[in-house]
Amino acid sequence: MEKSTRSELATFAGGCFWCMVKPFDELPGIEKVVSGYTAGWTEHPTYEEVCSGTTGHTEAVQITFSPDLFPYKRLLDIFWMQIDPTDQGGQFFDRGDSYRTAIFYHSDEQKQLAEQSKYELGKSGIFSHPIVVPIEPAKAFYPAEEYHQHFYRKNPERYEAYQLGSGRKHFINKHWGDLK
Template identity: 70%
Template sequence: MESREFDVGTFAGGCFWCMVKPFDEQPGIIKVVSGYTGGHKENPSYEEVCSETTGHYEAVQITFDQKQFPYEKLLEIYWQQIDPTDPGGQFYDRGESYQTAIFYHNEEQKKIAEESKRRLQESGRFQKPIVTKILPATPFYEAEEYHQHFYRKNPARYHSYSKGSGRVDFIKRHWGEEIEK
């Protein structure tokens, strides 16, 4: 059996509960893990990250097969899940841990992410500037088990949260039928 090398992409898009489902179970996506990155404390807990004292973002780390699901496609889906113009968090969730960021794992990802951000800014889709940061990847710590694939474990709560936070309406308003299902 052929051994394959997979790539990793890391994205902060506000509450990580809402960042798993759009990527999960797509052809070429090996796994999607909720966690914390970008901070200074080793292995932080959810409570520590929420306290805004660790410098971490809530994020997802996606293991993917570049041949089946290119990094550019990850970025397309990512942009369609967030408000890239909000520097203070995402939707209902405010604070540093809920800000948006693309964490690149190599210079190629950095180049592709910067180009993708430039194209989105120039598209005119958003009236305000795109403020999503593009940062070098730092250690990624898996979130507690109850956060993993939350949309599957707690579908009613997930739906209520994603709708109630304003995320669903924002995505429909800015992307309409273009959005990945």
């Protein structure tokens, strides 16, 4: 019996989108990871407009994946290990709505899986504060400028310095250690 070759989209906001590409990129069943903007009202916003806070958009990544090869639940597991799910004000030293966290679901099944994973993380005891990541319906997604795409490959030294300097790397290692 031949496997399905269907593709689905997953959209996650986890603070700076530079840090949200590498964990998902180049895994079997992941077809594409795009940095971009979503959940706002401005069509085709620029990075400068999003950072100004006038567009309503959030930095996010949109992942095209084959659920037969890489189930959505695994994407959720990776997502949770990249963020501080207890912080409503942004992520690490990036503050404001454009750096908020969110899971943007594309189907009822994704919504149910996201809600279940959020519940399980909350009950796990890993974090002492409540899990505050909203789960929202996906909206229009606008790819970011080319210089933001796969930033970790284009600027590896700057990417590593950002991971370390922002506190993200330390946080991930402290909470997830060898599980990541």
